[in-house]
Amino acid sequence: MPEPSRAPLFGLVTMELQVNGRPAEGRVEPRKLLLDFLRDDLRLTGTHAGCEHGVCGACTVILDGRTVRSCLTFALQVAGHDVWTVEGMAQGDELSPLQNAFHQQHGLQCGYCTPGMLMSALELLHERSNPNELEIRQAISGNLCRCTGYQNIVKSIRAVADAYQAGAIERAMGDIWPKPERRSSHG
Amino acid sequence: MLAAGFLRSPYARARIRSIDLDAARRARGIVLALSGSDLADIRPLPDMGSRLTKRWLDRVRPRTQFPRQRLLAEELTHWVGEPVAVVVGGDRYLVEDALDAIAVDYEPLEPVVDLRRAAHPDAPKVHPELEDNVIFDFEVALGDAAGAFATAERTLRRRIRSGRNAAVPLECRVTAAVPNVRTGELTVYSGTQTPHTLRRTTAECLGMPESAIRVIVPDVGGGFGGKNSVYPEEVLVAYLARRLGRPVKWVEDRRENLLSMTQGRDQDIEAEAAFDGDGRVLAVRVNQWLDCGAYEPQGPVVTYQTFTHLLGPYRIRHLQFHGRSVATNKAPQAPYRGAGRPEAVLVMESLMDGVASELSLDPAEVRQRNLIGPQALPYNVGIPFRDGNDVVYDSGNYPELLNRVLDTAGYHSLRSQQAERRKLGGKLLGIGLACYVEATGTGPFEGAAISIDPSGEVTLATGGCSQGQGHEISLAQVVAELWMIEPERVRIVLGDTAHIAYGAGTYASRTLQLVSAAAVEASANLREKLRLLAAGLLEATADDIDVDLQNRRLAVKGDPSRAVSLAQVARAAAPGWGSTGAGDGAGLQATAYFAPSTQAWASAAHLALVEVDPAHATVIVKRFLVCHDAGRVINPLLAEGQIVGGVATGLGGALLEEVVYDEAGQLLTGTLMDYLIPAATDVPNVELDHIETLNPNHPLGVKGLGEGGTVGAPAAIARAIADALQPLGVDVDTLPVTPERLFRLLQGEAQPSHSAK
Numbered sequence: 051m052p053e054p055s056r057a058p059l060f061g062l063v064t065m066e067l068q069v070n071g072r073p074a075e076g077r078v079e080p081r082k083l084l085l086d087f088l089r090d091d092l093r094l095t096g097t098h099a100g101c102e103h104g105v106c107g108a109c110t111v112i113l114d115g116r117t118v119r120s121c122l123t124f125a126l127q128v129a130g131h132d133v134w135t136v137e138g139m140a141q142g143d144e145l146s147p148l149q150n151a152f153h154q155q156h157g158l159q160c161g162y163c164t165p166g167m168l169m170s171a172l173e174l175l176h177e178r179s180n181p182n183e184l185e186i187r188q189a190i191s192g193n194l195c196r197c198t199g200y201q202n203i204v205k206s207i208r209a210v211a212d213a214y215q216a217g218a219i220e221r222a223m224g225d226i227w228p229k230p231e232r233r234s235s236h237g
Numbered sequence: 238m239l240a241a242g243f244l245r246s247p248y249a250r251a252r253i254r255s256i257d258l259d260a261a262r263r264a265r266g267i268v269l270a271l272s273g274s275d276l277a278d279i280r281p282l283p284d285m286g287s288r289l290t291k292r293w294l295d296r297v298r299p300r301t302q303f304p305r306q307r308l309l310a311e312e313l314t315h316w317v318g319e320p321v322a323v324v325v326g327g328d329r330y331l332v333e334d335a336l337d338a339i340a341v342d343y344e345p346l347e348p349v350v351d352l353r354r355a356a357h358p359d360a361p362k363v364h365p366e367l368e369d370n371v372i373f374d375f376e377v378a379l380g381d382a383a384g385a386f387a388t389a390e391r392t393l394r395r396r397i398r399s400g401r402n403a404a405v406p407l408e409c410r411v412t413a414a415v416p417n418v419r420t421g422e423l424t425v426y427s428g429t430q431t432p433h434t435l436r437r438t439t440a441e442c443l444g445m446p447e448s449a450i451r452v453i454v455p456d457v458g459g460g461f462g463g464k465n466s467v468y469p470e471e472v473l474v475a476y477l478a479r480r481l482g483r484p485v486k487w488v489e490d491r492r493e494n495l496l497s498m499t500q501g502r503d504q505d506i507e508a509e510a511a512f513d514g515d516g517r518v519l520a521v522r523v524n525q526w527l528d529c530g531a532y533e534p535q536g537p538v539v540t541y542q543t544f545t546h547l548l549g550p551y552r553i554r555h556l557q558f559h560g561r562s563v564a565t566n567k568a569p570q571a572p573y574r575g576a577g578r579p580e581a582v583l584v585m586e587s588l589m590d591g592v593a594s595e596l597s598l599d600p601a602e603v604r605q606r607n608l609i610g611p612q613a614l615p616y617n618v619g620i621p622f623r624d625g626n627d628v629v630y631d632s633g634n635y636p637e638l639l640n641r642v643l644d645t646a647g648y649h650s651l652r653s654q655q656a657e658r659r660k661l662g663g664k665l666l667g668i669g670l671a672c673y674v675e676a677t678g679t680g681p682f683e684g685a686a687i688s689i690d691p692s693g694e695v696t697l698a699t700g701g702c703s704q705g706q707g708h709e710i711s712l713a714q715v716v717a718e719l720w721m722i723e724p725e726r727v728r729i730v731l732g733d734t735a736h737i738a739y740g741a742g743t744y745a746s747r748t749l750q751l752v753s754a755a756a757v758e759a760s761a762n763l764r765e766k767l768r769l770l771a772a773g774l775l776e777a778t779a780d781d782i783d784v785d786l787q788n789r790r791l792a793v794k795g796d797p798s799r800a801v802s803l804a805q806v807a808r809a810a811a812p813g814w815g816s817t818g819a820g821d822g823a824g825l826q827a828t829a830y831f832a833p834s835t836q837a838w839a840s841a842a843h844l845a846l847v848e849v850d851p852a853h854a855t856v857i858v859k860r861f862l863v864c865h866d867a868g869r870v871i872n873p874l875l876a877e878g879q880i881v882g883g884v885a886t887g888l889g890g891a892l893l894e895e896v897v898y899d900e901a902g903q904l905l906t907g908t909l910m911d912y913l914i915p916a917a918t919d920v921p922n923v924e925l926d927h928i929e930t931l932n933p934n935h936p937l938g939v940k941g942l943g944e945g946g947t948v949g950a951p952a953a954i955a956r957a958i959a960d961a962l963q964p965l966g967v968d969v970d971t972l973p974v975t976p977e978r979l980f981r982l983l984q985g986e987a988q989p990s991h992s993a994k
Contacts, residue, residue, distance in 0.1 A: 081330065090328075098458070100407050101491040105909035108407055156874045159882065160705030162407040162458030187917040194909070196407050196459050197705045198878060199885030199946075200917040 065129035069094070070138030078125045085109045087125035088135060096136040096165045100194070107193035110166035111135050117173045136165035139172075147210050147219045148172065157206035159197035167193045171207045180211055238413070239268060241474055241487040242332035244322040244339050245496060246314035249348035249566035249902025250363070253312060253321070253341060260338035261324055266331035269481060270339070272322040273311035279476055280442045282306050282469065288536045292625025299375035299537070304364040304564070306532045308442070308469040314343070315363060315531035316566050317904055318496025320469055325477055325485055348566040348902035352505055352528040356563045363531060363564040372529065373537035373562035377544065379619045380555035382511075385520035389511030393591045398971045399580045399951070401503035401528065401896035402889075403906075404573050405914050406704070408458020409489035410498065412471045414478035422449045425475050428457040430465040431742030432732045433700045438467040439475045450475075454732030460704035461886070462573040463498045465744045466534035495907050500896055501573025503528040504543065504580045510588040511555075516596050516603040518588065520555035523547060527560070527577075530567035537562050539570060541623050542577035542676075548618060549585050550635035550674045550840060551607040556620070566902045572744065574886055575947040582673045586952040587970065589670075590959060599652075600960070601643055604672055608635045611930075622836060624680055630838045632930040633866055638842035639672055641864040641926050646844050659964060664850045666859075667961025671843040671952035676836035677746035677867075677941025685755035686737040687716070687763050688826035691804040693789040695720050695727050697756055700740010701748035702732030706943060707875040708748055714871055715753045715937070719760045722786050739830060746839070746941030749871060750932075751831050757936040758829035766827060767791060770809050774801045837932045837940040841865035843884075843949035847957040854980040856892060856958055858919075861950070864926040868940035876942060881923045883946020889915045890947070891954035895973050 062077040069092060076091045085102075088094045088111070100108030102121045109121040112134040139146040148171055151157065158164045167190060174181055174189035181189065186204050195203065213219045253273075261270040285303045310321045322339055326332045349355045349363050355370045363370050386392060412427040423445070429435045432452040440447040457464065470487055478485040489498075504527045511520040527540045540562045548556060562570075589607070593600040609616050611634040618628040648668070655666040686698040697716050701708060709729045717724040730736045741747075768779035771791035775782070783794050792800035812823050846860040863880055870876045893913040897905040906912040923946075931938030951972055958979070959969040967982045974982075 079330070098408070099488075099490075100409075101909050103491065103908055103910075106407065106491075156878050158705075159707065159878055160407065160457065160459045191916045191918045194407065194914055194916060196405055196461065196886070196914060197882045199881035199883075199915075199920050199923065201881045201920075201922055202878060204917070 063126055065126055067128050067130060068132045070134055076125065080124065080126055082125045083121055084111070084123040084125045084128055085120040088120060094135050094137050098162055098165060100162070105194070106163070107166045107170065108163050110169040110193065112169055112172065117169050136168055139168065147213060148206070151206040151209040152203070155202050155206040155209055157198065157202045163193055163195040167195065167203060174207065175210060179214055181207070183208070238484045238486050239325050239327065239481065240329045240332050241323055241325045241477060241485050242329060242336050243320040243470060243493070244324070244336050244341070245493065246310060246317060246319045246321050248314055248343055248345050249317050249350065250346045251314045251343040252346060253310060253314065254344055255342045256322060257340040258322065260340070261335040264331070264335035264338050266327035267324060267335045269325040269477065270322065270335065271309070273307060273309035276308055279308060279472070280444065282308065282467070282472070283438060283441060285533055285536050290625050293621060293623055296621045296625055297375050297377060299373060301537070302367045302372050303536070304367060304372065304532060306469065306534065308473055313365070316568050317902055318493065318568060319531070320497070323473055323477065325481065329488065350565055350567065350898055350900060350902045352503070352526050352563055352565060355565045356526055356561060363566055370564040371561050372533065372564050373540055375541070376559045377620055378557050380520070382520045382522050382555040382557035385555040386509070386511045386522065389519055390513050391595060392509055392511050393588070393595055394507065394509045395584070395587050395591060396505070396507045396970060397584045397587055399502045399504045399583060400894070400972050402501045402573060402894050403495055403896050403912055404461040404463030404498055404501065405494070405912070406459030406461055406463055409491060409494040410464065410468065410470065411486070411488050412474040413484060413486035414475040415484040416478045416482055418482045422451070423475060423479055424451045424453065426453050426455055427471055428464055429454055429471065430460045430702065430704065430744050431467070432702060432734050433740035434742060435467050435471060436734050439472055442472045443476055443479065452734045454702045457702070457704040460743070462501065462571060462576065462744060464704065465742065466499055466571045491909065492907060495912060496904055497568055499534060499571035499573070500530065500568050501539065501570060501576070502580060502890065503570065506580065506584050508584050508588060510592060512592050514596065516592050516598050516606050518551060518553050518592060518607055521547070521553055521588065522557045523559065523584070525558070525560040527562050527570070528565050528567065529562040529570040530565055532569035533562055533571065534569055535571045538572055538623065539577035543581045545620060545622055545628055545676065546578045546581035546674065547585055549582065550609055550633070550672050551585065552609045553607070554619070567898055574883065575944050576745070578673070578675060578944070578948045579887065579890065579951045582671055582949055583952040583955060583972065586671050586956050590956055594963070600670060601639065601648060604639060604670060605636060608639065608672065610636060622676065624835065626835050629835065630674060631933050632868070633674070633838060633840045634928060634930055635672060635840055637928055638840060638864045638866060639670070642842045642844040642862045645924060645926060646846065646860065646862050651846060664848050665961040667847045667849060667957040667959070669845040669847070669953045669955065669957025669960055671949035671956065673949050674838050674840045675746070675945055675948050677839050678750040678833055678837045679745040679747055680833050681741065682739070682830045682832040683741050683747065683751035683755055684737050684739055684828060684830040685752050685759045686826065686828040687756060687759040688824070689763065689803070691807040693722065693726060693786055693803055695722065695786070696730060697727065698730040698733070698736035699752045699755070700732070700734070700737055701743045701752050704743065706743070706748065706879065707872070711749050711872045711875055712752060712756070715756055719756060720786050737828065746943040750837060750935065750939045750941045751833060753871070753937055753939055754935055755829045755831035758831060759827045762829060763825070763827035766822065767806060767825070770806050771801055774805060774809055775799050834934055837868065837935065839865070839867045839940040839942055839945060841945050841949055843953040845950070845953035845957040847954060847961060849958060849961040849979070851983050854976045854983060856974060856979065858888060858921050858954060860924065861921050861953070862924045862926070863946065864928065865942060865945055866928050866930055867942035867945070868932040868935070869929055869938040870927065871939065877925055879943050880925060880946040883944060884923050884950045885915050885920045885946070887947045887950020888920055888954060890972060891951040892973050892975070893919065895975070
């Protein structure tokens with residue numbers, strides 16, 4: 051049977067970017083979503099598709115230090131920029147403090163919302179090292195979870211904040227945040 | 238891997254005059270495009286009535302007429318979102334381009350969308366081959382309701398409506414099929430809750446032996462019942478892969494999911510209660526209509542389950558119940574977390590509060606007067622469950638559950654606060670209660686295949702699977718305890734038809750309960766086999782053998798020098814020259830299928846404290862308490878997670894979630910901005926308590942609890958809102974209590990029905 055033509059409708063564009071602290075590149079159609087580029091082209095399947103209309107938050111990644119919906123971002127928009135996904139959190143087999151906390155506190159059940167939840171939690175803890183419960187709930191209000199009822203997710207994030215307050219961990223998150231001069235202004 | 242995509246009907250009810258697939262077939266990157274008339278070599282999906290047991294049919298004698306669901310719509314479409322054509326191509330982007338190029342000539346017809354009108358014998362028919370739209374109709378009588386009503390001191394009536402809900406798992410449906418063109422076998426990966434049923438149905442439809450199909454369920458991002466049915470899309474993906482000789486994958490998007498995953502609730506129930514001056518409910522009469530949309534892929538489960546759960550933990554000896562599933566041109570209905578129980582609890586708790594209100598009694602007191610006491614158990618309710626057996630509450634302590642939540646909440650103090658607030662005006666406090674029982678662990682069976690590796694690792698395989706419940710952990714705990722080894726040395730294999738011959742699946746709060754019972758039986762058999770083999774090798778009797786899996790050896794009791802290693806026993810168990818193992822009994826493995834004699838009845842009490850702001854028509858759930866009884870709890874952390882998650886879902890059903898169709902049968906809630914599921918700022922911290930009354934029909938005393946939070950929360954919250962609004966003289970009778978509905982209640986207006994005007 052003849053191979054179906056994969057020749058794209060609009061031509062492919064080559065792009066380079068940073069993903070999880072390392073250079074990456076791709077050749078994509080202009081209409082390709084960042085979500086699909088990460089999953090299909092870079093095989094980083096930790097970022098999940100939940101709605102493709104920007105509501106559920108399962109596709110959340112960190113772009114130049116701010117969380118964005120990768121389902122509402124085109125891959126080409128991030129050419130030359132700095133993307134972090136959940137795969138950038140662990141160091142080899144060693145889970146990050148946030149991931150450990152989710153594990154300990156039973157902050158995930160099916161795990162589908164979890165990568166996006168972690169991204170939002172990272173952003174929160176970067177901005178506020180000691181958030182109260184309301185601040186935590188507001189920060190993750192854009193990440194829908196159907197399994198947990200959020201209670202243990204809040205506990206997980208609170209546990210990391212507590213550990214940081216107590217000096218038990220040096221930083222709440224890894225080296226995710228770019229140096230100030232590399233931040234670019236995007237949408 | 239090729240991508241598949243579906244063209245879906247834009248009309249609720251239309252005749253398909255023609256479908257032109259030419260442009261789609263010629264589109265870039267497309268290998269195949271098919272419509273309903275191209276599927277002559279596939280058999281239709283099995284009859285949805287096939288799940289009904291003879292015993293139940295003989296006792297209940299319902300009127301049934303089940304329409305046959307097509308894989309792709311042929312002459313007629315039945316709901317907006319029904320699959321009409323399928324396209325396969327290089328990737329989903331190309332497939333979507335091709336779907337746009339398909340030209341369908343529809344003749345739109347008047348759709349049937351109003352539930353009560355659809356039930357009328359003269360209503361236009363959703364399925365022309367049936368007599369009318371009432372596809373399931375039953376009546377059951379308990380005691381003498383007519384007599385009780387005739388002589389009762391007081392009666393009251395309510396009409397309670399539960400809005401339609403969507404399951405909305407975070408991960409949509411996904412199916413991938415990989416054919417082996419050399420052997421003709423097919424491996425299907427699907428996010429299903431029922432792998433063996435998917436295998437059987439796929440085999441039937443494709444005309445293949447079951448043994449040539451393997452279904453593997455990978456990590457699944459939530460199910461909640463929505464992944465319990467075998468869908469046309471799943472069968473078609475398997476068919477396409479086989480026909481093309483290439484792997485094919487379909488990834489549902491959220492729009493499709495809100496359009497065509499099976500939905501739940503959507504009931505209109507008229508109920509009357511007859512009661513005495515002390516608030517004791519003597520008799521209940523119910524007329525039930527359930528809107529099942531175009532099909533009921535699992536038969537009338539939900540409709541009937543509302544009936545079996547209606548009387549709840551209350552001592553009511555007279556009941557007249559007339560229930561119906563009514564077809565309309567909406568998405569099909571199948572069990573969705575709670576599966577008819579929440580609607581039943583909502584009705585009964587509304588009646589209880591009605592009684593309290595009429596007699597100026599405290600609502601908690603009325604419930605206490607009606608609850609069945611622990612000394613009365615086992616309690617035969619006197620009605621048939623869907624397996625045809627009597628409903629018998631086997632164990633429980635319903636008054637204790639209620640007392641505990643009242644105590645923990647500081648009920649009397651809350652009533653004082655409520656009274657204070659009423660004097661001050663402004664925001665109103667309301668307290669709502671829900672006491673319920675919950676059938677868990679439905680049959681017909683579930684299996685456990687236990688095997689032991691010479692390394693000492695124990696494996697349990699079952700047809701149950703996981704969509705986040707953590708069965709991998711709780712089952713490992715059970716096996717670890719049965720075999721006295723560390724949980725880390727236990728391997729759990731879920732949802733893979735190659736590892737166990739038969740399975741039913743994960744739904745109805747059954748998996749841990751049934752699989753653990755099967756594991757106990759299989760382990761006993763396997764331990765006996767080990768002893769026999771070791772005894773043979775050591776020239777002793779089986780009773781004299783000690784099994785020490787920790788150290789991988791079996792020894793004669795009291796004489797450790799006479800021992801054999803597990804590896805030696807494994808070799809002896811394998812067929813071969815001079816070995817003792819042979820025939821069916823070969824190998825260190827045993828499989829048991831546990832068929833429960835009846836349901837296990839879990840129970841709980843819920844208390845909701847809400848604050849209603851009349852100025853803004855908003856409701857905040859300030860506190861939510863649960864005291865539940867699921868028998869022996871294997872893993873408290875997992876159990877609590879299930880309950881809190883269930884409460885959140887129930888809160889959604891009470892305040893936020895409603896699938897809305899307009900008069901043309903168009904879905905108005907087609908995005909997550911319109912169909913709102915609870916976010917982190919909507920759900921309070923749930924205060925949890927529990928008691929354990931052991932399941933007498935289970936070796937470990939386990940009952941189920943996966944749906945519990947969802948079963949009671951809508952009623953508790955609805956009744957709390959009604960309680961808050963009592964001074965205004967209005968009652969809550971329609972869920973969800975959206976801001977608009979609350980506003981109208983506050984204005985004293987009638988409730989709008991579920992179709993938007």
